[in-house]
Amino acid sequence: MKETIQRKIFDYLLKNKIYNFIGVPDSTIKYFIDQGLKHNKILIATREEEAIGIAAGMSLFLEHPGEIISKSQSNSLVFMQNAGFANSISTITSLVQLYQIPMIFLIGWRGFLKNDAPEHTKIGKIQPKLLQALSLQSMVLDEKSWKKSCDWALKLIKDGKSCALIIPREFVD
Amino acid sequence: MIRKTAIAIALEHIEFDDRIISANGFISRDLFSISDTRSAFYMIGSMGLASSIGLGIALKDTGRKVFVFDGDGNILMNLGSLTTIGSLKPKNLIHVVFDNSVHESTGSQPTNTNFVSIEKIAKACNYNHTFMARTKNNFEKILRKIKKLNGPIMIVVKIQQSNDKKSARIDYEPVEIKERFMSQV
Numbered sequence: 526m527k528e529t530i531q532r533k534i535f536d537y538l539l540k541n542k543i544y545n546f547i548g549v550p551d552s553t554i555k556y557f558i559d560q561g562l563k564h565n566k567i568l569i570a571t572r573e574e575e576a577i578g579i580a581a582g583m584s585l586f587l588e589h590p591g592e593i594i595s596k597s598q599s600n601s602l603v604f605m606q607n608a609g610f611a612n613s614i615s616t617i618t619s620l621v622q623l624y625q626i627p628m629i630f631l632i633g634w635r636g637f638l639k640n641d642a643p644e645h646t647k648i649g650k651i652q653p654k655l656l657q658a659l660s661l662q663s664m665v666l667d668e669k670s671w672k673k674s675c676d677w678a679l680k681l682i683k684d685g686k687s688c689a690l691i692i693p694r695e696f697v698d
Numbered sequence: 699m700i701r702k703t704a705i706a707i708a709l710e711h712i713e714f715d716d717r718i719i720s721a722n723g724f725i726s727r728d729l730f731s732i733s734d735t736r737s738a739f740y741m742i743g744s745m746g747l748a749s750s751i752g753l754g755i756a757l758k759d760t761g762r763k764v765f766v767f768d769g770d771g772n773i774l775m776n777l778g779s780l781t782t783i784g785s786l787k788p789k790n791l792i793h794v795v796f797d798n799s800v801h802e803s804t805g806s807q808p809t810n811t812n813f814v815s816i817e818k819i820a821k822a823c824n825y826n827h828t829f830m831a832r833t834k835n836n837f838e839k840i841l842r843k844i845k846k847l848n849g850p851i852m853i854v855v856k857i858q859q860s861n862d863k864k865s866a867r868i869d870y871e872p873v874e875i876k877e878r879f880m881s882q883v
Contacts, residue, residue: 545754568757568786570750571778578747579782582719582754585739585880594880599758619743620751624876 526692530668531556534675538602539566541679543629545583547576548604553633553694558604573609574616581626595685604631607652608645610689617659617687627682630661630689637693645694656689663689699834700860701796702728705767707834708794709733711841712765717755717879720767721748723803725796727865729767737882740868740875746775749783749793756788756849763790763849770797770811777819783850784824791849793820798857806859820852828852 535546535557546561547568561567570576580601589597605613610632621628635641636649656663662681664674674690681688705728712718718738720726726740739755741748752766773780773795783791795816800806821828827847831837837855844851870878 545758547754568782570782572776574744574747575750575776575779575782578744578750578776578779579754579757581747582751582756583758585751585755585876586758587880594877598880616744616747619745620741620747623743624872626876 526666526695527668528556530671531692532560534666534671535560535564537672537675538629538679539564541675542600543602543679544588544599545580545601546604547580547583547601548631549573549576549606549609551604551606551609551633553606553635554604554631554692557631557692573603573605573613576603576605577613577616577621577628580628581620581624584626584628595683600628600682602629602631606633607635607648610652610655611648614655614659617661621687622659625685627685627687629678629682630687632689632691634665634691634693638695638697640697641694642697661687661689663691665691665693699837699855699857700862701725701798701857702732702860702862702865703834704796704837704855704857705729706732707837708765708767708841711838711845713763716763716765717759718765718767719748719752719755721769721772723769723772724865725767725769725772726868730868731865737878739879740870742868742872746772748772749776749779752791752793753779753783753786753788756791757786760788760790763792764788766791766793768793768795770795770799770816771801771809773816774809774811780820780823780825784820787824787826788850789848791851792844793825793850793852795852795854796857797854798859800859802859815854817852817854825850825852829854831855
């Protein structure tokens with residue numbers, strides 16, 4: 526995905542009250558992360574499970590105490606590569622879903638192209654099935670309709686549901 | 699000192715307004731059975747992540763102290779979190795590790811704290827203050843001392859296994875645990 530769009534996506538989510546951005550870097554989404562770093566809004570964790578733990582802790586904070594929890598919780602986004610998504614499965618089931626702490630996962634989709642590096646082939650192939658098995662709703666972001674997909678994710682998080690936004694890796698380096 | 703005694707001592711030095719995140723397994727169960735007045739965030743699943751959840755809360759709720767009740771097996775699963783905590787240096791984070799050198803919840807298999815010091819690792823990771831408590835008196839002294847200190851602080855409390863009956867499981871639903879914790883403003 527183009528640099529300009531990735532930067533726009535970050536700005537759009539920040540403007541729409543995603544307060545916390547935590548994750549492990551992925552080159553597929555490097556401009557998104559860079560835009561967050563420019564705003565001093567990115568926290569880099571050592572592993573994806575840790576990132577989700579920090580995000581869960583941040584989301585337990587109320588930005589507007591007094592209002593109902595779903596309206597005032599400090600919403601978080603966790604970014605990662607799909608290799609890290611595989612690392613995260615137990616944390617998603619036994620923390621995020623068990624306690625119903627909604628968050629947005631932004632996942633770089635390696636192995637989307639058939640000629641991507643070999644370590645990404647298997648996880649790239651099973652990623653949609655893994656999302657489905659976890660009952661984690663997802664949308665693939667593209668350069669035309671990214672705003673619509675972001676609005677969909679923002680609506681879900683307000684309704685107390687987690688979801689995933691996926692950015693496919695459309696180049697090989 | 700057994701874990702229940704150590705947790706009871708710690709609670710005497712924690713203000714009502716402070717926050718507690720307790721690791722999954724017997725730590726949460728013991729805390730729940732000793733005192734359930736403070737709406738602690740009892741972890742049930744998510745092994746190893748007490749320190750990370752505590753860091754997240756500490757970074758946002760900067761006006762309150764955040765106590766993490768961790769275990770040696772738990773923190774060994776998430777040692778990377780010590781580097782994140784030591785880099786971000788939240789002043790309000792107090793990380794208490796109840797160290798019995800076994801995975802007691804799963805049948806007392808040995809952990810590597812028999813050979814490696816968590817306290818030294820925390821020191822190397824830029825925690826502002828690190829302590830090791832081996833007796834009740836010693837632990838109480840440290841708890842009094844840290845009231846005037848800035849975090850991140852690590853206290854490793856060496857504990858023995860207990861032959862007492864296991865503490866009961868937490869009888870709140872996970873969502874209830876979350877909502878009690880969040881509404882404790």
